[in-house]
Amino acid sequence: MIGVWDALMGLGDVLAQHVILAACAIGLGIAVALPLAVWASRSQAVSRGALGFASLVQTIPALALLALFFPILLSLRAVFGEGLPTLGFLPALLALSLYALLPILRNAVTAQTNLDPGVIEAANGVGMSFWQRLRLVEAPLAAPYVMAGIRTAAVWTIGAATLSTTIGQPSLGDPIFAGLQTQNWSLVLAGCIASAGLAIVADALLGTIEAGFRRRDRRLWLGGAIAVAVGVAAAFVSQVDWSRDDGRETIVIGTKQFSEQLILGRLVGEQLEDAGYDVEYREGLGSAVVAQAVANGSIDIYFDYTGTIWANQMKRTDNPGRDAMYEAIVKWEREVQGTRVLGKLGFENAYAFAMREDRARELGIASIEDLARAAPRLVAGGDPEWFERPEWFAVRDAYGLNFSNERNFSPTFMYNALRSGDADVIAAYTSDGRIAADNLVILEDPREALPSYDTLIILSPERANDERLIAALRPLLGSINVEAMREANFSVDRTDGDKKTPREAARWLAGEVGLE
Amino acid sequence: MAASLAFEGVTKRYDSTRALAGIDLAIEPGSFVALVGASGSGKSTLLKTINRLVEPTEGRVLLDGQDVAASDPTAMRRTTGYVFQRIGLFPHMSVAENIAIGPRLVGEKLGEDRIGELLSLVDLDPAMASRLPEELSGGQQQRVGVARALAGNPSLLLMDEPFGALDPVTRDALGTRVRDLHETLDLTTIMVTHDMAEALILADRVLVMDGGRIVADETPQALSRGKGGEVAQELVAVPRHQAEKLKGLEG
Ligand SMILES: Nc1ncnc2c1ncn2[C@@H]1O[C@H](COP(=O)(O)OP(=O)(O)OP(=O)(O)O)[C@@H](O)[C@H]1O
Ligand SMILES: [Mg+2]
Numbered sequence: 001m002i003g004v005w006d007a008l009m010g011l012g013d014v015l016a017q018h019v020i021l022a023a024c025a026i027g028l029g030i031a032v033a034l035p036l037a038v039w040a041s042r043s044q045a046v047s048r049g050a051l052g053f054a055s056l057v058q059t060i061p062a063l064a065l066l067a068l069f070f071p072i073l074l075s076l077r078a079v080f081g082e083g084l085p086t087l088g089f090l091p092a093l094l095a096l097s098l099y100a101l102l103p104i105l106r107n108a109v110t111a112q113t114n115l116d117p118g119v120i121e122a123a124n125g126v127g128m129s130f131w132q133r134l135r136l137v138e139a140p141l142a143a144p145y146v147m148a149g150i151r152t153a154a155v156w157t158i159g160a161a162t163l164s165t166t167i168g169q170p171s172l173g174d175p176i177f178a179g180l181q182t183q184n185w186s187l188v189l190a191g192c193i194a195s196a197g198l199a200i201v202a203d204a205l206l207g208t209i210e211a212g213f214r215r216r217d218r219r220l221w222l223g224g225a226i227a228v229a230v231g232v233a234a235a236f237v238s239q240v241d242w243s244r245d246d247g248r249e250t251i252v253i254g255t256k257q258f259s260e261q262l263i264l265g266r267l268v269g270e271q272l273e274d275a276g277y278d279v280e281y282r283e284g285l286g287s288a289v290v291a292q293a294v295a296n297g298s299i300d301i302y303f304d305y306t307g308t309i310w311a312n313q314m315k316r317t318d319n320p321g322r323d324a325m326y327e328a329i330v331k332w333e334r335e336v337q338g339t340r341v342l343g344k345l346g347f348e349n350a351y352a353f354a355m356r357e358d359r360a361r362e363l364g365i366a367s368i369e370d371l372a373r374a375a376p377r378l379v380a381g382g383d384p385e386w387f388e389r390p391e392w393f394a395v396r397d398a399y400g401l402n403f404s405n406e407r408n409f410s411p412t413f414m415y416n417a418l419r420s421g422d423a424d425v426i427a428a429y430t431s432d433g434r435i436a437a438d439n440l441v442i443l444e445d446p447r448e449a450l451p452s453y454d455t456l457i458i459l460s461p462e463r464a465n466d467e468r469l470i471a472a473l474r475p476l477l478g479s480i481n482v483e484a485m486r487e488a489n490f491s492v493d494r495t496d497g498d499k500k501t502p503r504e505a506a507r508w509l510a511g512e513v514g515l516e
Numbered sequence: 517m518a519a520s521l522a523f524e525g526v527t528k529r530y531d532s533t534r535a536l537a538g539i540d541l542a543i544e545p546g547s548f549v550a551l552v553g554a555s556g557s558g559k560s561t562l563l564k565t566i567n568r569l570v571e572p573t574e575g576r577v578l579l580d581g582q583d584v585a586a587s588d589p590t591a592m593r594r595t596t597g598y599v600f601q602r603i604g605l606f607p608h609m610s611v612a613e614n615i616a617i618g619p620r621l622v623g624e625k626l627g628e629d630r631i632g633e634l635l636s637l638v639d640l641d642p643a644m645a646s647r648l649p650e651e652l653s654g655g656q657q658q659r660v661g662v663a664r665a666l667a668g669n670p671s672l673l674l675m676d677e678p679f680g681a682l683d684p685v686t687r688d689a690l691g692t693r694v695r696d697l698h699e700t701l702d703l704t705t706i707m708v709t710h711d712m713a714e715a716l717i718l719a720d721r722v723l724v725m726d727g728g729r730i731v732a733d734e735t736p737q738a739l740s741r742g743k744g745g746e747v748a749q750e751l752v753a754v755p756r757h758q759a760e761k762l763k764g765l766e767g
Binding site (some may be wrong): 081117118121127136141216478 | 567590607618
C-alpha cells in the first residue's frame with residue numbers, strides 16, 4: 001500500500017495532462033453537440049442523422065476509435081500538410097470528443113422535444129426572434145438536462161482517456177499500462193484510483209451545476225462552474241513550461257509496450273539528455289503504429305527487430321540468413337520508408353520455443369525436431385500475435401508442428417502458464433529475463449526456420465542525416481549483450497522484492513555495459 | 517390607435533381536417549368582438565392567423581390594410597397583445613419577468629410600478645410579482661397572462677379563453693375591467709369564449725363559428741332577439757334558459 005501511495009504522488013504530471021485532455025474533449029464535444037441539438041430541434045432529418053451517427057460512434061470500442069484516428073489523420077495530411085500531428089494530443093482529443101458527443105446530444109435533443117409546446121407557442125407569440133427564444137426560453141429550460149448529459153460525458157471521457165496512452169498521449173493510462181506490462185500492481189492501482197477519483201470529483205462538481213440549474217440557484221451553479229474552471233486552469237498552469245526556451249532540441253523517442261522497449265527508451269533518452277537534448281517519450285505504442293509514426297516523423301527514434309520488420313512490414317516469408325536480411329532491411333527502410341537504420345544494439349530478441357527444463361528432460365526434448373514428435377500431446381502458448389505471425393507458419397511448416405492445443409496469453413501470463421502447467425511450451429523471447437529466472441531451456445532450431453531478431457535503432461527521415469544526433473547515439477551501437485539485457489528486463493518484470501522501474505533498469509544497464 | 521382587421525378567403529387545412537373554411541370578415545377599429553362556438557370549430561386557429569402563429573393555406577389577413585404575410589412576424593407580435601389558451605407562462609421566470617418580457621425583447625425595462633399597476637389591473641396582489649408561475653393557482657396564472665398581453669401597450673388585443681379557469685365572481689369583475697380598458701386604451705379586441713352570456717354582455721359584435729365557418733355575425737341585441745340562425749340560437753338558449761329558471765326560483 002505504501003507503494004500505491006508513492007505511485008500516486010508521482011502522478012501529478014499525467015493527472016494534469018489527463019485533466020487537460022478530458023476537459024478539451026468535453027469542451028469540443030459540447031461545442032459540437034449544442035449547435036447540432038439546436039439544428040436537430042428544427043429538423044427531424046438532422047435529429048435522426050446526428051443521433052444515429054453519435055450512437056454508431058458509441059458502438060466502436062474506445063481503443064479502436066483512438067487507433068483509427070492515426071490513419072485518418074495520416075490521410076488528412078494531404079489536405080493540411082505534413083505538420084498535422086497523427087499521434088498524441090490531436091487524435092486523442094478528436095476521438096474522445098466524438099465519444100462525448102452522444103450523451104450531450106441525446107440529452108439536449110430530448111430536452112428540446114420535451115419542452116411544453118404551450119410555452120414555445122407563447123415564446124413565439126410574444127414576438128421572440130429565433131435567438132431570443134433560444135437564449136431566453138429554450139436554453140434555460142433545457143440547461144439541467146443538457147448538464148446531466150455533460151456529466152455522463154465527463155465520466156465516460158475521463159475513463160476512456162486512459163486509453164490515449166496507446167496513441168502516444170500521456171494520461172493516467174500511462175501508469176496503468178506501464179504497470180500491467182511490468183507487473184507493477186501498485187502503479188496499476190494508483191492509475192485506476194487517480195482516474196476514478198477524478199471522475200468522481202468531476203461528476204460531483206458538474207452535478208452541483210446541474211442542481212443549480214434545476215433549482216434556478218445562481219450561487220450553486222456558479223460555484224460549481226468556478227470550481228471546475230479552477231481545476232482545469234490549475235492543470236493548464238502546471239503544464240506551462242516556465243523555464244525560458246533553453247535552445248535545446250527536443251527528441252521524441254517512441255517505444256512499444258513491453259519492458260525491454262521501455263528500458264531501451266530510457267537508456268537512449270538519458271544518453272541524449274547528457275548530450276544536451278530535451279527528450280520526450282511516447283511509450284506503449286502499438287507495434288504497427290510505432291513503425292508508421294517514425295516514418296512520418298511523429299517520433300524521431302524507435303527500436304525494432306530485424307525479423308519483425310522482415311515479416312510484418314516487408315511481408316517476407318523466406319529466410320536469407322542473418323546478414324543478408326539486415327542488408328535488405330537497411331535498403332528497404334531507406335528506399336521505401338525514408339527512414340534510417342542506424343545500426344544494431346548488439347543483442348537479439350528472437351522468438352524461440354522454451355520449455356521448463358524438468359519437463360523437457362522428462363519428454364526428451366532438446367530441439368524443435370524433438371518437439372514436433374511430442375507436439376500432438378502438448379499445449380503450446382504464445383502472445384496474442386504469435387499464432388498469426390508468418391514466423392509461426394514458417395516454423396510450423398518446416399517441422400510439421402501440430403499441437404493438441406494453441407493458447408494465447410499476454411506475454412506476462414505466458415510465463416505463468418508455463419510455470420503452472422497450463423502450457424507445455426511457449427514461444428518465448430530470447431532476451432527475456434524470465435528464461436534464466438524460471439529455469440527454461442530454449443529449443444534448438446536445426447533447420448533455421450526462425451529468422452534472426454537483431455535489435456535496431458531506427459531514425460525518422462528528418463533525423464536520418466542529423467550528424468549531431470547520430471554522434472550521440474553511436475556509442476550505443478553494438479554495446480548491449482543479451483545477458484545484460486535479460487537481467488535488465490528481469491529486474492523490471494520480476495514481481496518480488498527487488499523490482500526496478502524501466503528508468504532504474506536503464507541506469508543499471510548503462511553502468512553494466514559501460515555507457516556512462 | 518385601434519387596429520383594423522380583414523380576412524379574405526382565409527382557409528387552413530391540416531392533413532385530414534379543414535380548421536378554417538374560407539373566412540371573409542372585416543373588423544372595424546375599436547370594436548370588441550366575441551368569438552364563440554363549439555370545441556374544435558376553429559376559433560383558436562382563426563385568432564392565430566392574425567399574428568402568424570398559423571399560416572393560412574389560402575387567403576390573406578390584413579392588419580391595418582397590410583397583408584400580415586408580408587410583415588416581420590416578431591415585430592408585429594410584439595405590438596399585438598395575445599392571451600394564450602394554454603396560458604404559456606415561462607416557468608423559469610418570475611411573474612414580473614413574465615409580464616415584462618415583451619418590452620424586454622425590444623430592449624425596454626418595465627418599472628416595478630408599472631408591473632404593480634398591471635397586476636392590480638387583473639386583480640392580483642402586486643406582492644406576487646416575485647413568485648414563480650408554479651406558485652400560482654390556475655386562475656392567477658391566467659390573469660398574469662392577461663397582464664402580460666397588456667404590458668406592451670398593444671393596439672390589438674387577442675384573447676383565447678382568457679377567463680376559463682376563473683371563479684364566476686372574479687370572472688365577471690375582470691370581464692368588466694377588460695371592457696373598460698378596451699375603451700380607455702383605444703383597443704381593437706377579439707375574445708374567444710365558450711360562455712355566450714359573457715359574449716353577449718361584453719361584446720359589440722358576436723361571431724359564432726361552426727366547422728371552420730362563421731355561421732352567425734350579429735350584435736348582442738340582434739342575437740337576443742332571436743336572430744343568427746340555429747347554431748347561434750342554441751348557444752343563446754343556454755343563458756336564457758338559466759335566467760328563466762332563476763326567475764322561477766324567485767317567483
Ligand atoms: N396543429 C394542428 N394539426 C392538425 N389539426 C389541427 C391543428 N390545430 C388545430 N387542428 C384542428 O383544427 C380544428 C380547429 O381547432 P381549433 O384549435 O381552432 O379549435 P377551437 O375552436 O379553438 O377549439 P377549443 O374551443 O377546444 O379550443 C380542430 O379540429 C383541430 O383538431
Ligand atoms: Mg381553442
